[in-house]
Structures are given as C-alpha cells and as structure tokens.
Amino acid sequence: MKIELNGITATFTDRDVPALDDVSLTINQAEHVVLLGPSGSGKTTLLRSILGAVTPQSGEIRVGGLDPSSPGDLRTIRRRTGVVRQGNDLVLGLRAQTNALLGTAPTWGAREWAAVLCGTVPARYAARVDELAERQGILPYLKARVENLSGGQRQRVALVRAVLPEPQLLLADEPTSGLDPVTSQAAVDALRAATDVTVVVSTHDLSIARQFPRIIALRGGRVCYDGAELTERDAEEIYQGTAVVPA
Numbered sequence: 001m002k003i004e005l006n007g008i009t010a011t012f013t014d015r016d017v018p019a020l021d022d023v024s025l026t027i028n029q030a031e032h033v034v035l036l037g038p039s040g041s042g043k044t045t046l047l048r049s050i051l052g053a054v055t056p057q058s059g060e061i062r063v064g065g066l067d068p069s070s071p072g073d074l075r076t077i078r079r080r081t082g083v084v085r086q087g088n089d090l091v092l093g094l095r096a097q098t099n100a101l102l103g104t105a106p107t108w109g110a111r112e113w114a115a116v117l118c119g120t121v122p123a124r125y126a127a128r129v130d131e132l133a134e135r136q137g138i139l140p141y142l143k144a145r146v147e148n149l150s151g152g153q154r155q156r157v158a159l160v161r162a163v164l165p166e167p168q169l170l171l172a173d174e175p176t177s178g179l180d181p182v183t184s185q186a187a188v189d190a191l192r193a194a195t196d197v198t199v200v201v202s203t204h205d206l207s208i209a210r211q212f213p214r215i216i217a218l219r220g221g222r223v224c225y226d227g228a229e230l231t232e233r234d235a236e237e238i239y240q241g242t243a244v245v246p247a
C-alpha cells in the first residue's frame, strides 16, 4: 500500500510543540523504509497517524488511497496492516500460539473463534505458524502462556502475529528492542522478506537501519534526512541535532 503524508502536523493537547511538524513524504507500494531519530522525535506518532490512532490537526494522509480519518476506510486499512507495537500488547492468559493467530482473526468463522481460543490451530495456518515461529526461535514456546515468556520472546510472538496474515502493509515500532543480536537479525530478516509488502520500521539501531534501502530520519517532529546511504556524519548530525531541516 502506498503511504502519502502531506503537510502533517500533530500536537498533543498537553504539549506546546508538535510531535509531527509539517511532515510530507511518500512511501511507495512495496517500499521498505526505516524511521530513525532520537527519542521523542515523532516516529511512533507517525506510525500511529498512519493507523488512525493519532488524528493530525492539519494535513492529509492516504494509505493505499484510503483516508484513516474515515471510519470505513480505517477498518480496511487496519485489516490490511500487520503491526508490531512497542512494548507489549499480547493477550495475557492465552498461549503464544493463540496470540500469534490473532492476526488472522478476521478470517475466522463463529465456531472457529471458540476453537482457536481453546488452543486449536486452523489447518490453513498450521504450517506457516510453525515455520515463522521456527525462524524466530520461539517454536518450543508456542504452547506457553505469554505471561510466562521473556520480553524478547513476547516481542517475537508479536512479530509472527503481524506477519502471519500476509498483510499489504507492515508497521513495526522498534521490533528488535529487547532482542539479542541473533534474534534481532531474525526479526529484521522476517520484515525484509516481506516482498510486495510496504514495510515501515522504526529503530534506534543504525546497523539495522542500514539494512533497509531507504532511511527517513525525524528530529523534533520534522524530516531531517531521507536517503539511502547513511554516513557516520549523517547519523551524528541526526542525533546531535545539527541536521538541516528542509525548508
């Protein structure tokens, strides 16, 4: 899905400065992009705006031509989007496997709901759940309740949940936080393997950012870098605050 942001400004009610300040950018269908930038620079707010969870005061957003501020369009956008959120939004009390399957819930029939929540894996997803879990190193934990998993294991369950339904858009907010270098790379590989899918990943990790063909950096809610070859100097400027904000 193509993402178009045109002059987006979003200010939270208790803040004097905008979280996003006149952001305009286009991410093409099937493009893979990293959002980089210091803490508080607006990465999560940008991802949440695409998902209709933040409503900008001005500007226009289109996701696959749809408008996230329209409830009907938003339902379609969310159905087509896989999300890995920062922190933990898994359903406690359910197994890792059931949580991973929740991404496919829109395809479940009424009877299937009850069966899946009781631990059944629909046959059409069984092989792929195992394959994705194996690649993320969480196959042995699929039967465990998520509250008994480590933070990094939970993070990988959330990744499998996002990827399993084969969405048209994948949004991942710091998907490697809390992961060791090997599992972190497996998570990046899963996102990069999503060809024909638009992928937007936020990260603080430069070595991860450099694995993606396009890096968009934010600072103070504004785009301060948009390119492919991030040099050490570019990175320093983004994090030191000396990057030139385009007029």
Ligand SMILES: Nc1ncnc2c1ncn2[C@@H]1O[C@H](COP(=O)(O)OP(=O)(O)OP(=O)(O)O)[C@@H](O)[C@H]1O
Residues within 6 Å of the ligand: 012, 013, 014, 015, 018, 019, 037, 038, 039, 040, 041, 042, 043, 044, 045, 046
């Ligand atoms: N729900 C909210 N209410 C008020 N202010 C918010 C809210 N969410 C974010 N902000 C503010 O908006 C700004 C941008 O936050 P955002 O979470 O988008 O940054 P970020 O780049 O994702 O940061 P991090 O790398 O630390 O996750 C920050 O100043 C933050 O305090």
